[in-house]
Amino acid sequence: MIQNKIVVRYQDGKILKGQTSDFLPTKPAFHLSLIDAPFGSSTIEVKVSEVKAVFFVKDFAGNREYKEVQGFSASKSAGGRKITVSFQDGETLIGTTQGYDPKRTGFFIVPADADSNNDRCFVVQSSVQNVSFV
Numbered sequence: 001m002i003q004n005k006i007v008v009r010y011q012d013g014k015i016l017k018g019q020t021s022d023f024l025p026t027k028p029a030f031h032l033s034l035i036d037a038p039f040g041s042s043t044i045e046v047k048v049s050e051v052k053a054v055f056f057v058k059d060f061a062g063n064r065e066y067k068e069v070q071g072f073s074a075s076k077s078a079g080g081r082k083i084t085v086s087f088q089d090g091e092t093l094i095g096t097t098q099g100y101d102p103k104r105t106g107f108f109i110v111p112a113d114a115d116s117n118n119d120r121c122f123v124v125q126s127s128v129q130n131v132s133f134v
Helices: none
Strands: 004-010 015-020 029-034 044-047 051-057 081-087 092-097 106-111 118-124 128-133
Touching: 015 044, 092 118
Parallel strands: none
Antiparallel strands: 004 015, 004 051, 015 029, 029 044, 051 118, 081 092, 081 128, 092 106, 106 118
């Protein structure tokens, strides 16, 4: 079973890090094994309705000093539709999406910056202030 490394950011600002094997964009909840939980601990249920976004990450530590490029490279072609997402808390993500539909619970975005620690991000529509296509 594939374990995805994720960082869950809640709409209230809470952040959890761990692994999941049952995240699906169409399900109302998934389970998270926290990275700092003792061995053998049970998973916690994460309700998507409470979440701002789920970040599928390369590394849990990340690099706090790194500043993501907020645009697209002219030399690299972007797969999918270029999009800018503004969250209600003021954060902005720039990347590409294959399937944005405002009627769905959420959508995936791949960061424009190839050096980002995020492989992709599932954005929960209820946490979004504005979406624009570039």
